[in-house]
Amino acid sequence: MELFFTMLVPCVMLAVAVTALIRRVDVWGAVTDGARTGLKVSLSIMPPLIGLLTAVYMLRASGALDLLRDLLSPALTAVGIPPETVPLLLVRPVSGSAALGVGAELIQTYGPDSLIGRTAAVMLGSTETTFYTIAVYFGAAKIARTRYAIPAALCADAAGFLAASWAVRLIFGG
Amino acid sequence: MAMSVIWTVMVGAAVLCGLATGNGPAVAKGALDGAAAGVELCLSTMGVMCLWTGVMEVMRRCGIADALSRLLRPVLRRLYPGYAHDQRVMDAVSANLSANLLGLGNAATPLGLEAARRMAEGSGGTASDGLCMLVVCNTASLQLIPTTVAGVRAAAGSANPFDILPAVWLASVISVAVGIAAAKLLSRVWR
Numbered sequence: 109m110e111l112f113f114t115m116l117v118p119c120v121m122l123a124v125a126v127t128a129l130i131r132r133v134d135v136w137g138a139v140t141d142g143a144r145t146g147l148k149v150s151l152s153i154m155p156p157l158i159g160l161l162t163a164v165y166m167l168r169a170s171g172a173l174d175l176l177r178d179l180l181s182p183a184l185t186a187v188g189i190p191p192e193t194v195p196l197l198l199v200r201p202v203s204g205s206a207a208l209g210v211g212a213e214l215i216q217t218y219g220p221d222s223l224i225g226r227t228a229a230v231m232l233g234s235t236e237t238t239f240y241t242i243a244v245y246f247g248a249a250k251i252a253r254t255r256y257a258i259p260a261a262l263c264a265d266a267a268g269f270l271a272a273s274w275a276v277r278l279i280f281g282g
Numbered sequence: 283m284a285m286s287v288i289w290t291v292m293v294g295a296a297v298l299c300g301l302a303t304g305n306g307p308a309v310a311k312g313a314l315d316g317a318a319a320g321v322e323l324c325l326s327t328m329g330v331m332c333l334w335t336g337v338m339e340v341m342r343r344c345g346i347a348d349a350l351s352r353l354l355r356p357v358l359r360r361l362y363p364g365y366a367h368d369q370r371v372m373d374a375v376s377a378n379l380s381a382n383l384l385g386l387g388n389a390a391t392p393l394g395l396e397a398a399r400r401m402a403e404g405s406g407g408t409a410s411d412g413l414c415m416l417v418v419c420n421t422a423s424l425q426l427i428p429t430t431v432a433g434v435r436a437a438a439g440s441a442n443p444f445d446i447l448p449a450v451w452l453a454s455v456i457s458v459a460v461g462i463a464a465a466k467l468l469s470r471v472w473r
């Protein structure tokens with residue numbers, strides 16, 4: 109089973125390349141064009157990442173994050189969410205690059221293969237930047253009365269955070 | 283504007299809390315370390331991101347995204363009963379979901395917006411049930427292979443960056459299911 113997940117990405121690469129070759133698609137051109145797009149995206153998130161990681165490192169050094177963790181710890185522990193992930197829970201629905209910065213800091217501080225590091229990674233991978241998405245969609249569709257869209261989307265986020273914590277514990281133990 | 287306030291509050295809290303707890307010098311050092319960490323994080327995940335956007339471009343050009351979109355259509359007719367016979371909406375919605383699953387974020391948004399605009403036609407500024415469902419589904423993460431997160435884990439020295447996949451899938455499915463259930467329930471009472 110572990111081999112399956114290890115080999116998933118290389119196998120997807122191979123399967124996609126072979127399919128494309130059979131369909132006479134220029135594989136190499138597509139890979140390089142796509143990578144060029146990725147480079148642009150990557151560079152475009154560097155400035156916000158620098159700004160946000162600066163703020164996150166300052167907060168961590170000041171002891172403010174520990175304070176926040178201690179404050180919310182009883183409630184979060186009761187539902188099974190590691191309290192160390194508090195900063196990630198707070199920024200996830202608001203900003204994608206902030207969440208990536210905060211999550212990466214958690215993963216580096218506690219270790220990528222620790223319970224907290226894994227939970228942060230799963231939270232990042234299973235939720236989205238809710239408020240940004242809502243603003244873009246309703247803005248484009250010129251909708252003023254959004255009815256129940258925001259509460260329903262926040263329910264999905266809360267469920268994602270809880271499920272991420274439970275799933276990591278279930279699969280990796282601890 | 284929201285980000286300006288958030289950033290200022292973060293920096294302000296760090297400075298005040300640092301001074302109050304005597305961690306002032308550590309905060310100053312944190313600012314320098316954090317700025318460097320931003321560049322390092324970006325550079326260390328850049329390779330994975332570019333590799334995957336490359337593979338995604340091949341998927342798009344050889345029609346894998348279109349094939350997946352056709353497979354998804356029957357399920358989506360049931361999720362959007364109000365638009366089951368609107369060909370344009372169903373085309374855009376299924377292509378949007380297919381792009382989300384494959385991680386083609388740049389392609390997914392314009393498709394989703396096209397569906398949203400069409401759903402909003404003649405609605406007078408009130409979101410229909412279908413549009414609320416579309417937004418809820420797009421605020422949940424459906425990406426099958428979260429490569430950026432795996433890149434961050436790899437950069438931090440993970441033994442197997444992709445071992446979180448089953449947990450990510452489980453959490454995503456639960457999150458989306460709760461979102462859809464909440465939308466369906468609320469649609470009955472919230473007019």
